[in-house]
Amino acid sequence: MLDVGVADFNSPTQEEEQLKRMIQKAYQEDKDVDVAVLEEKLRQRIAWRKEVMASKSANPGGVDEDGW
DSSP states (O other), rough: OOOOOOOOOTTHHHHHHHHHHHHHHHHHHHHHHHHHHHHHHHHHHHHHHHHHHHHHSSTTTTTTTTOO
């Protein structure tokens, strides 16, 4: 079997860190539209991570509604 490991949703992901770097670069290059788009992507990613954390805390046993 593949060793998937455990995801840590409490800390920012590599994708979020990359988005932050891209936002900083867009600020330096004075690209307001790019900044707005990247910030929205980052907000969506953070919201997704919070939803995953909430669903995991609501279901601490790791068993979904189907019993798996």
